[in-house]
Amino acid sequence: MSYDTQVPPAAPxxxxxxxGTAALILGIIGTLSGFVPFFFWLAGILGVIALILGxxxxxxxKRREADNKGVALTGVILGLASLVLSIVGLVIVVTAVSDAVDEIDKSIKDSAPKDPSASPKGKAPAADAGKDKGAGLADxxxxxYDDxxxxxxxxxKPFSPSEFSIGHTKGNKAxxxxxxxxxxxxxxxxxTLVSFSATAGKDGVAAEQIMDDKVGAGFEGTIMPGKKATVTVAFxxxxxxxxxxVEVNPGFTYDASQWELKIG
Structure with a gap:
């Protein structure tokens, strides 16, 4: 009697x-989240998990239980990148919130009256110091203002609106x-917050602002210290x-000023 002594091959x-695959996926998501400052917390969490798994x-x-060395290494690197981006995002968010709080505090301080009889930023016009406070300015x-x-x-001056203008009524003068x-x-x-308005005649009827290709654009951007800006407005x-x-209001923290102008 013969026996088969051949040993069967070991299972692979x-x-x-x-x-390693999970570390790579979480590292990618964490890194992408890190580029959005307000998602710094998500980048930090995913970065830690990706780093540990990697x-x-x-x-x-190393124990020859896996063969995706490159994938695991990439997951570790992306996990570290996510952590770095989360720290950067945290700094950006904290700085932005701090600046916003400072701006709000500054606006509150600027708008707060210095005494019960003082207005936010209003001040008697230098050219009209001798007039009553209720009197309007002349051309x-x-x-x-205080700042x-x-x-x-x-x-x-008389203005001729174009045929495509908005705000002009036939029979009126501009x-x-x-x-x-x-x-x-x-x-x-x-x-940004500069606004214009006007009334006309003895009854003070609203004088609508005219918009066309020549007037109506208003001010844009900022005016640096020592500089000035000019616009033309039609009514x-x-x-x-x-x-x-004509009334001009430089912004919501200012008092509007009025000019009494002769026309006709």
Missing amino acids: QVMRNGL LVARGRV GDTSV DVKVTVSDP YQVTVVIENGGKEKFDT DAPEDAKNLT
């Missing part, structure tokens, strides 16, 4: 590559004024109106 070893996967590779007069922002409105804002302070002045007034009251 199954490689355990799951941790190191464990590297250990399996060419300058309204000076040395100066607003000047010129004498009104007038244009030049508004100059000069920044005499030490900080830049944002013109629609009844044909029989003899006066035009």
Whole structure:
């Protein structure tokens, strides 16, 4: 009787590559999250997990239990990158929040009256020191504010709206004024919130602002210290109106100033 003594071949070893693959995927997601500052927390969490999984996967590779050395190494590197980006994002967010709080505090301080009788940033115009506080400014007069922002409105001139203009009513007359804002302070002045309005005639009817290709654009951007900006604004007034009251408000922390202008 004969016996078969041949030993059957050993079953091939199954490689355990799951941790390396997971480290790579989490590292990629963590790194991408790190490029968005407000997701710094997600980048940090995923970076830690990817780093741990990647190191464990590297250990399996050394023990010949896995064969995805490159994938595991990439997961470790991306995990570290995620952690670095999360720290950078944290610094950016903290700095942004701190700056926002400072700006809010500054706005509150600037808008708070210095005494019960003082207005936020309003100040009696230098050119009209002798007038009553309720009196309007005349053409060419300058309204000076506490932060040395100066607003000047010129004498009104007749204006011919184009056929495509907005705000002009047939039968009415149009007038244009030049508004100059000069920044005499030490900080830049944002013109975003500058607004215009006007009334006309003895009854003070609203004079609509005219918009066309020549006027109506308004101020844009900021005015640096020592610089000035000029725009032309046009208003629609009844044909029989003899006066035009133009109001300019530099912003919500300022008092509006009015100019009493003669027309007609």
